[in-house]
């Protein structure tokens with residue numbers, strides 16, 4: 598598959614997707630979003646995929662936001678459509694049936710943080726800086742940043758970060774829960790290793806966990822519990838659950854097939 602602005606490689610069933618516009622700190626222009634969308638559709642069709650790692654080219658930036666040069670002259674209606682389009686691509690990433698990790702190797706600002714928040718986890722290099730600086734441009738976040746950041750860290754901290762537009766260091770981002778880990782070296786390799794560790798469990802059970810938590814958090818408690826019960830029931834239709842329970846009782850290691 599040919600791309601102009603992203604790199605896509607597969608390592609042992611895990612895709613590594615690199616946003617590749619280092620001269621502009623990997624800003625998300627129209628071409629990047631179009632190619633990101635295509636790449637996610639492609640990854641979804643590949644059987645036995647274990648996970649996805651998203652990172653940015655170069656050592657300075659994950660993604661410094663939407664490409665600001667494309668904002669000039671946009672009408673309100675065009676901007677609204679742009680926002681919906683970006684949101685729909687990031688929702689596809691969030692809904693992938695396997696874990697994804699944003700390997701934040703520098704700036705993750707605006708659309709960059711929004712992209713990172715659509716991943717299951719966020720690992721950051723020590724020099725990472727995250728934030729929603731749109732207010733400094735007279736804008737607000739448009740790729741679901743107001744909503745995902747609020748769900749991630751609570752409305753008070755999300756409001757402070759969105760209203761000030763300030764940059765948050767890697768250490769603070771870890772402390773308040775925007776990132777899950779700071780990785781000193783080999784960020785992408787560590788992200789791949791984490792996905793492999795997760796997927797040593799039953800990949801179906803891993804997917805159902807993700808589904809129950811992500812879909813359940815948008816529902817009233819009773820409905821979310823009903824979703825959990827349904828998915829718990831579906832586990833019992835899998836070979837993996839039979840294998841996992843038998844292996845425990847037979848005091849041996851389970852060999853999961855993802856079926």
Ligand SMILES: C/C=C/C(=O)SCCNC(=O)CCNC(=O)[C@H](O)C(C)(C)COP(=O)(O)OP(=O)(O)OC[C@H]1O[C@@H](n2cnc3c(N)ncnc32)[C@H](O)[C@@H]1OP(=O)(O)O
Pocket residue numbers: 620621622624661662663664665666680683704706707708709730731734738739740
């Ligand atoms: C729906 C979503 C909305 C949004 O995401 S709105 C955008 C939100 N993001 C931002 O506002 C961040 C904009 N960028 C910056 O503030 C700065 O950059 C940094 C603090 C990240 C880094 O500053 P420094 O180290 O001084 O680098 P540099 O010279 O500013 O950047 C290198 C080149 O990258 C271009 N660039 C950086 N970010 C963007 C961007 N978001 N859109 C378009 N271009 C960008 C610059 O202009 C410049 O380019 P040249 O070398 O030609 O002067």
